[in-house]
Amino acid sequence: MFYVMGSDGREYGPFTVEQVLQWVAEGRANGYSRTRRDTESTWRPLREFTEFASAAPAAGTAPGAPPPLTPEQIANAYLARNAQVDIGAAVSRGWALVRDNPGPTIGGFLLVFLITMAISFVPLLGFIGMLVIGGPISAGLDYVYIRRLRGEAAGAGDVFDGFSIAFLHLFLVYIVGAVLTSIGFVLCIIPGIYLTVGYVFALPLAIDKRMEFWTAMEVSRRVVHHHWWSVFGYLIVAVLIVFAGLVACLVGMVVAIPVAIAGLMYLYQDLFGEPGRPTA
DSSP states (O other), X not given: OEEEEOTTSOEEEEEOHHHHHHHHHTTSOOTTSEEEETTOOOOEEGGGSGGGTTHHHHHHHSTTSOOOOOHHHHHHHHHTTOOOOOHHHHHHHHHHHHHHXXXXXXXXXXXXXXXXXXXXXXXXXXXXXXXXXXHHHHHHHHHHHHHHHTTOOOOGGGGXXXXXXXXXXXXXXXXXXXXXXXXXXXXXXXXHHHXXXXXXXXXXXXXXXXXXXXXXXXXHHHHHHTTHHHHHHHHHHHHHHHHHHHHTHHHHHHHHHHHHHHHHHHHHHHHHSOTTOOOO
């Protein structure tokens, strides 16, 4: 049995294979439609399931078949939920997540921190290495937090999942996002700030929703555009939290940064999570 995410952002099912194929035939789903088995919690494009291997390519490319949803359509489906950004709730929930799950949250952060520090000390190769691993390992850390806040199993070692789940698209989100925001800062600073905030959920979308890199970036930007000041406000609060941790020396930083990440992932869940899905 399968569940399919409609273009309206709602979950439908459970469906049999035949019923899903009927949706494809009717143009209500295609190879890019987010789908999951009823025994799994992870959403994947329909085309990745062997049961639909023959139907999915036709759904995405055959004449007269519906094209894949555009980033604008996907973003509009999320915006139709009318989710709100609650900065205070994000911080309090982030703190609770870190407090109750120190192994995956603090442990995962320390693992990523130590790896990036070790690589950065290598002249030249360190810079290249960070360009290669920056996106996958950052997204992997985000995904650990996302899974834990959903009550799913995840450990510190799962920060490497980005390399196996969507390495290329996470790499491209990291590189293309950095290039575009840098251009924005060079042009007039303000465009750079706008894009930095706008792309803040691109990595989580690419690893959690399995979106292609440009789709993830544009969906993030379009949704955040409608909540820009609130998301910007949270990022300012997150910086203050990290600064407070810095004042409290190393021990404070080890807790402050995970809390800031956890709060941001709660905002991601509020804006992009499946409706009605429980969180920790």
